[in-house]
Every structure is written in C-alpha cells, then in structure tokens.
Amino acid sequence: xxxALPSAPSQTSRRQVLVxxxxxxxxxxxxxxxxxxxxxxxxxxxxxxxxxxxxxxxKDWMSKDIIVPxxxxxxxxxxxxxxALMAQWAVYAAKRRDGQHRSLALVIxxxxxxxxxNAQVAIYAQMEVVVAEGAFGAMxxxxxxxxxxxxxxxxxxxxxAFFRSVGGRDDDLQVISANALYWYFLTAxxxxxxxxxxxxx
Amino acid sequence: xxAVVSVRALHLGEITPEVRKGHGVSPGDHPKMTxxxxxxxxxxxxxxxxxxxxxxxxMTSSDHKKIGRLFIGWSLVHAIEVAVIGIIFGLxxxxxxxxxxxxxxxxLQLSWLFRHVLVLGLLAPLFIGxxxxxxxxxxxxxxxxxxxxxxxxxWAWFFGSGLVLISLIANGGPNGGNADMxxxxxxxVGLLLVGLLxxxxxxxxxxxxxxxxxxxxxxxxxxxxxxxIASIATxxxxxxxxxxxxxxxxxxxxxxxxxGGGKGMETWLGWIYSAPHTFVFVIMAxxxxxxxxxxxxxxxxxxxxxxxxxxxxxxxxxxxxxxxTNHVLDLSGTNGDKLSSxxxxxxxxxxxxxxxxxxxxxxxxxxxxxxxxxxxAFAFSxxxxxxxxxxxxxxxxxxxxDAGLQGTSFSEGVTLYLAYGGVxxxxxxxTHWAPKLWGVVLDDKKVLGLAGLGLIGTxxxxxxxxxxxxxxxxxxxxxxxxxxxxxALWNVLAAAGSALIALVVLAYVGLLVAAxxxxxxxxxxxxxxxxxxxxxxxxxxxxxxxSLATVSSSEPLLDAKPSQEVPA
Numbered sequence: 001x002x003x004a005l006p007s008a009p010s011q012t013s014r015r016q017v018l019v020x021x022x023x024x025x026x027x028x029x030x031x032x033x034x035x036x037x038x039x040x041x042x043x044x045x046x047x048x049x050x051x052x053x054x055x056x057x058x059k060d061w062m063s064k065d066i067i068v069p070x071x072x073x074x075x076x077x078x079x080x081x082x083x084a085l086m087a088q089w090a091v092y093a094a095k096r097r098d099g100q101h102r103s104l105a106l107v108i109x110x111x112x113x114x115x116x117x118n119a120q121v122a123i124y125a126q127m128e129v130v131v132a133e134g135a136f137g138a139m140x141x142x143x144x145x146x147x148x149x150x151x152x153x154x155x156x157x158x159x160x161a162f163f164r165s166v167g168g169r170d171d172d173l174q175v176i177s178a179n180a181l182y183w184y185f186l187t188a189x190x191x192x193x194x195x196x197x198x199x200x201x
Numbered sequence: 202x203x204a205v206v207s208v209r210a211l212h213l214g215e216i217t218p219e220v221r222k223g224h225g226v227s228p229g230d231h232p233k234m235t236x237x238x239x240x241x242x243x244x245x246x247x248x249x250x251x252x253x254x255x256x257x258x259x260m261t262s263s264d265h266k267k268i269g270r271l272f273i274g275w276s277l278v279h280a281i282e283v284a285v286i287g288i289i290f291g292l293x294x295x296x297x298x299x300x301x302x303x304x305x306x307x308x309l310q311l312s313w314l315f316r317h318v319l320v321l322g323l324l325a326p327l328f329i330g331x332x333x334x335x336x337x338x339x340x341x342x343x344x345x346x347x348x349x350x351x352x353x354x355x356w357a358w359f360f361g362s363g364l365v366l367i368s369l370i371a372n373g374g375p376n377g378g379n380a381d382m383x384x385x386x387x388x389x390v391g392l393l394l395v396g397l398l399x400x401x402x403x404x405x406x407x408x409x410x411x412x413x414x415x416x417x418x419x420x421x422x423x424x425x426x427x428x429x430i431a432s433i434a435t436x437x438x439x440x441x442x443x444x445x446x447x448x449x450x451x452x453x454x455x456x457x458x459x460x461g462g463g464k465g466m467e468t469w470l471g472w473i474y475s476a477p478h479t480f481v482f483v484i485m486a487x488x489x490x491x492x493x494x495x496x497x498x499x500x501x502x503x504x505x506x507x508x509x510x511x512x513x514x515x516x517x518x519x520x521x522x523x524x525x526t527n528h529v530l531d532l533s534g535t536n537g538d539k540l541s542s543x544x545x546x547x548x549x550x551x552x553x554x555x556x557x558x559x560x561x562x563x564x565x566x567x568x569x570x571x572x573x574x575x576x577x578a579f580a581f582s583x584x585x586x587x588x589x590x591x592x593x594x595x596x597x598x599x600x601x602x603d604a605g606l607q608g609t610s611f612s613e614g615v616t617l618y619l620a621y622g623g624v625x626x627x628x629x630x631x632t633h634w635a636p637k638l639w640g641v642v643l644d645d646k647k648v649l650g651l652a653g654l655g656l657i658g659t660x661x662x663x664x665x666x667x668x669x670x671x672x673x674x675x676x677x678x679x680x681x682x683x684x685x686x687x688x689a690l691w692n693v694l695a696a697a698g699s700a701l702i703a704l705v706v707l708a709y710v711g712l713l714v715a716a717x718x719x720x721x722x723x724x725x726x727x728x729x730x731x732x733x734x735x736x737x738x739x740x741x742x743x744x745x746x747x748s749l750a751t752v753s754s755s756e757p758l759l760d761a762k763p764s765q766e767v768p769a
Contacts, residue, residue, distance in 0.1 A: 014410035016346050023402055027436045030523075034444030042459065131451065135459030138452040146447055
C-alpha cells in the first residue's frame with residue numbers, strides 16, 4: 001500500500017532543552033510554593049501562651065533565642081539579581097557568538113552560586129536552629145535545604161554550560177538560555193523564601 | 202499541497218521521484234528532528250544473546266517503546282499484586298473475629314499497600330508507560346525528548362515502589378509502629394514520585410517540541426492531547442506532594458513533633474491517593490477512548506475542539522490536589538460559607554466529572570455519524586471509561602457531607618472503580634497499539650470476552666463497597682466493626698471481583714505472550730487508522746520515522762487514503 005503524505009522541509013530546532021527547563025522550573029516553583037504554603041499554615045496555627053508576667057501573648061513558633069543573621073540573608077537576596085544578570089549576559093554573548101564573554105559570564109555566575117551557598121552555610125552556623133526543636137526547626141531546615149538543593153542544581157547546570165562553552169560550542173544558545181531561565185526562576189523562588197522565612201519569619 | 206512521500210517511505214527513507222524533482226529533497230537527506238534525538242534508539246541492540254546482555258539492553262535502552270513497555274509490564278505485575286491484595290482484603294473483612302489473617306498493625310499496612318499500589322503502583326505508571334511508548338510515534342517524532350530522563354523515571358519509580366513495599370511489610374507505613382521503616386516509606390514514595398515526574402517531563406516536552414512539521418497543538422491526536430494535559434497536571438501537583446514528603450521526612454527523622462509522626466503521614470499524604478487527585482491519572486483514559494472510537498467508527502472525530510476541551514476540563518482536579526483536600530459540600534453555616542463550599546466543591550468535583558461526560562459524549566458521537574464496528578480495543582476502552590465515570594460520580598456523591606459517606610468503604614469503591622476502570626482502558630490501548638509495540642494483532646474474539654469479564658470484575662469489586670459504604674462499613678480494616686451480617690456478602694463479592702480482575706490481566710498477558718511467541722506479523726495499518734504511527738511498519742522500528750511528513754490536519758493518514766470514511 002502506498003499512500004501519499006506531503007514531504008516535510010528540513011526541520012529547525014524546537015528548543016527542547018529550553019521547554020524542558022521551563023517545565024522543570026514550573027514544577028520546582030510548585031514545590032517551593034507548596035512548602036511556603038505549609039510554612040505559613042504552621043506559623044499561623046502555632047500555639048500561643050501568655051508570657052511569664054502575663055502582659056504579652058507569645059506564639060510558640062520561632063524561639064526568641066534565635067536571631068536571623070540579616071546581613072547574610074539580605075546579601076543572599078541582593079546577590080540573586082546579579083546572578084540573573086550574569087546569566088543574561090551569557091545569553092547576550094552567546095547570541096553574538098562571543099565565546100570569551102560567554103564563558104566569563106558563566107564562570108562569574110558559578111562563583112556567585114558558591115557565594116550564595118556560602119551565605120546559606122553562614123546562616124545555618126549563626127542561627128544554630130535545632131532541628132528537633134518544634135515545627136520551626138524541622139521546617140526551617142526542610143525549606144532552606146530544598147532551596148539550597150535547587151541552587152546547587154543551578155550551579156551544576158551552569159558548570160555544564162560553561163564546559164560546553166569552553167569546548168567551543170558556539171551554537172549553544174539554547175542551553176545558555178535555559179540556564180538563564182533557571183536562574184531567573186531561582187531568583188524568584190529565593191525572593192519568596194527570603195520574604196516568608198527570613199523577613200516575616 | 203507539496204510533494205508526496207509514500208507512507209512506506211516515511212520509514213524506509215525512500216523518496217518518490219516527484220519529491221526529488223520538485224522540492225529538492227535528495228535521498229539520504231533526512232531532516233534532523235530536534236537537537237537531541239538523532240542519537241537515540243539505534244544503540245539499543247546488543248550482539249550478545251545471553252540473559253545478562255538482554256537484561257542490560259533493557260536496563261539501558263533509550264528507545265521510548267522499550268521504556269514504555271517496562272512501565273506497562275511492571276504496572277500489570279502490580280495489577281495482579283493489587284488484585285491479590287484485594288482478595289486478601291475482602292477475606293480479612295469477611296469475619297475478622299473468627300478468621301483473622303492479619304493483626305491490627307499488619308491489617309492497617311495491608312490497607313495502605315492496597316491503596317498505594319492501586320494509585321501510584323498501577324494507575325499512574327500504566328498510563329504514563331503507554332504515553333511514553335505511543336506519543337512520540339503519534340506526533341511524528343523519531344524519539345522521546347530526554348530519553349535518559351524517561352529511562353531514569355522508570356528505574357526511580359521501580360526502586361521507589363520496592364522501598365515502599367519493604368517498608369509497608371515491615372510495618373513502616375502511615376500509623377505504622379516501625380519509625381525507621383517509616384522513613385523508608387517516605388523515601389520510597391518520594392523516589393517513585395520523582396520517577397513519575399521525570400517520565401511526565403519527557404512526555405510533555407516531546408509533545409511541545411517534537412511534533413511533525415505542520416502539526417500545531419490543535420492537530421495532535423486526542424491521546425497525545427490527553428497525555429499533554431495529564432503530564433502537565435502531574436508536573437504541577439506532584440511537587441506539592443513532594444513538599445509534604447520533604448517536611449514529613451525531616452520531621453519524622455529528627456523531631457516527630459510537628460507533623461504527628463506516623464499518623465501525620467496519613468494526614469498529609471492521604472490526598473495523593475484520593476479523588477480528586479486521582480482524576481489526574483485517568484485523564485489519558487478518556488484520550489484512549491477518543492482515539493479508538495473514531496477509528497472503530499471509520500469517521501473523522503466530530504466536534505474535535507469540544508472533545509479536546511472536555512479532556513482538558515478534567516484537569517481542574519488539580520485545584521483539589523494543590524489545596525490538598527477533597528472539598529466537601531457542606532451546606533451548613535452562613536450563606537457565605539455555603540457559597541464558598543459549593544464553588545470549591547463544583548470546581549474540584551463537578552468540573553472534572555463534566556469534562557469526562559463531555560469527552561465521553563463527543564467521542565461517542567463518532568459512532569452515531571460513522572459505520573461502527575465494535576472491536577476489542579473499543580470494547581475495553583468504552584467499558585473502562587464507564588467504570589471511571591462510575592468512580593467519578595461516586596466521588597461526587599461521597600463529597601456531599603449530608604450523604605454521610607466520608608470515611609466509609611464508599612471511598613475505597615471510588616478508587617477501585619478508577620483504578621480497575623483504568624486497567625480496562627489500558628488493556629484496550631494495548632490491544633489497539635499492539636501492532637506497533639509488539640508487531641502482533643490479538644485475537645479479537647478472545648479479547649472481547651476478557652473485556653466482558655473485566656467489566657464484571659470491576660463492578661463486583663467496587664459496587665459492593667459502595668453499598669457497604671451506605672451501611673457505614675468504615676474504610677480500611679478496623680477492629681470493633683461488625684463485619685458479620687449483610688456486609689459480609691458485599692465483602693465476599695468485592696474479593697471475588699478482585700480475583701476476576703487478576704484472572705483477566707493474567708489471561709490478557711497470556712494472550713499477548715502467545716501472540717508474540719507465534720510471531721504473527723501484523724500489518725502496518727490493521728485498523729485503517731488516522732494518525733501518523735500507522736504509517737510506519739509494525740512493530741515500529743528504532744527511531745520510528747526515517748523521514749518526516751508535513752501534517753496539515755488532525756487525521757494525516759486519513760487524508761492520504763482513498764476516501765472511504767463517512768463524512769462527519
């Protein structure tokens with residue numbers, strides 16, 4: 001049996017990596033949104049009690065001994081837009097087939113990632129939250145640890161893009177764009193985490 | 202209309218003279234499909250014939266048809282497993298006072314095993330497996346997007362399922378007494394959900410990026426459309442479950458005071474296994490029916506946009522999944538309370554049911570307008586969808602507070618209708634696509650008989666639990682409830698229904714194995730079908746298409762055939 005179908009022209013790339021990254025970002029966004037929703041639910045539902053002098057109502061959520069290191073947290077928050085900027089610089093350079101600037105932007109982006117991880121570790125060291133101490137401890141480590149894992153994934157993605165870049169892949173715009181998209185997502189996700197976990201507490 | 206390429210040439214790479222002359226496509230000029238899929242599939246053959254080599258070949262294959270068949274095969278193993286558990290479950294309930302098989306903890310873990318395997322061990326992976334195997338062929342792609350991710354998805358699901366099984370046997374599930382095994386349970390569920398997410402990501406990306414030239418989203422086959430909707434719904438809802446699992450795991454491992462330990466697992470994870478979230482996993486069942494019905498009726502699908510809209514409407518169930526509750530209709534309280542309760546109830550229970558009804562009605566319109574022949578694939582599909590509809594209707598009723606059905610075995614009946622109905626549809630899908638997946642056509646009469654038995658088995662296993670729910674029989678196996686008397690009969694019937702389902706699945710697998718062993722070669726297009734997968738040889742070769750066709754309608758193959766169909 002021979003049936004006729006029109007032949008197809010040569011096909012251009014359909015941006016598989018970019019679309020896949022967008023779907024991953026959407027799924028990871030739901031993960032963080034779900035965690036933040038639970039965080040807010042538990043914070044709102046935390047039991048309250050009177051203070052020893054009977055003058056104040058205290059919410060048993062975050063121990064009063066815990067002090068959020070605002071410098072480290074705010075530095076992390078302020079650093080993310082620069083990460084997104086570097087990622088976009090890499091896209092700009094890739095569009096111009098400028099391999100040197102593309103690789104430089106990716107190296108700086110990876111370095112910013114290390115700085116962000118370092119700040120998170122500093123926060124853990126300074127806050128000294130005990131994981132077994134109530135809902136706050138367990139949920140604090142769960143949500144910040146998840147965010148940290150997403151950041152490390154972004155760094156791994158950037159490392160792959162960098163090695164492809166120095167390997168001479170001048171046609172790698174899609175991967176570089178996908179990497180930038182992921183860092184934009186990380187910036188948005190961390191902004192939400194910063195606001196609800198470190199600012200509102 | 203441009204040049205023509207013979208359907209056979211799509212696989213063999215033969216280009217007709219007209220094409221060479223008129224459009225400059227030369228032999229060997231095989232257009233690159235995407236940036237990623239040119240290397241896929243061809244490397245799956247192994248020269249070794251030993252079992253080890255064969256196992257290694259299956260374990261490392263990036264051929265989407267093999268990955269899909271792995272999902273399908275293990276899901277069917279779980280179908281038999283769950284049916285056996287269903288039999289034990291029914292027997293346990295018949296008379297726990299005089300013939301108790303399991304003690305309290307074990308009975309509870311058995312309940313969870315039953316629930317877990319039905320939803321995450323059977324329903325979800327079965328349809329994802331079919332999608333992985335079929336969707337790339339349907340949309341005219343040489344391979345699935347991110348094949349290694351899809352392969353990882355299977356193994357993550359497989360090993361995650363194993364961890365869950367071990368933990369439940371060791372009394373580590375929700376409300377279980379073994380804390381270490383509780384951690385293992387959470388790890389297992391997390392791992393298998395990552396597997397399902399990975400597979401869904403591959404399917405969704407394939408449909409969004411790797412369609413044949415000219416195939417816009419509104420032209421994709423109905424099954425692929427349903428796979429896209431289900432995959433995206435999975436990608437949006439399962440991460441919410443993952444967020445709960447991460448919290449539960451950290452709390453359960455270190456603190457055990459915020460989420461309620463073992464009891465908390467049921468509280469925070471129960472919604473994954475319940476309607477409306479389970480509706481997300483049956484969206485593809487409607488897609489199978491919408492694919493099979495117009496082919497059986499030999500007509501183009503009438504009102505296709507309405508059909509696609511109906512399938513998409515089912516995804517409103519994601520709202521209930523994201524809010525992690527089943528939104529009960531409670532007409533007590535103020536008018537504002539009543540209104541908000543009604544709106545949320547209708548959004549999460551009413552709209553998915555409406556979507557199913559619309560998709561079913563429009564799919565069946567093809568039978569009205571065509572020259573229908575009832576074949577086994579269609580019989581399995583329509584009966585399965587009717588069972589799913591019975592489950593969705595049951596879920597609608599169960600969530601009306603005044604009906605008093607919450608917490609009863611009625612909800613188990615809902616899950617069984619959805620899961621066993623899903624199995625029936627999946628068997629219909631396998632019958633339909635068996636020529637492409639295994640190169641065989643199954644004996645229609647024998648498979649038709651199995652469809653009838655499957656219907657009886659599903660009704661027997663589920664309907665008695667509906668009735669027992671009205672008699673206030675609690676969900677799960679509990680001590681203190683009198684299982685003697687009239688409800689004993691319903692539990693016997695439910696056990697018999699599960700036994701019948703196990704028999705049907707075993708018999709179906711037997712028929713398939715016999716057909717494959719006999720090596721009866723199937724024609725390329727045995728059903729006179731409409732979509733691209735039927736333009737390639739049976740069984741489908743690695744890389745599916747040697748060259749690509751331009752698609753200009755939702756039934757590209759039908760366009761290419763001499764006009765036989767009844768005009769819609």
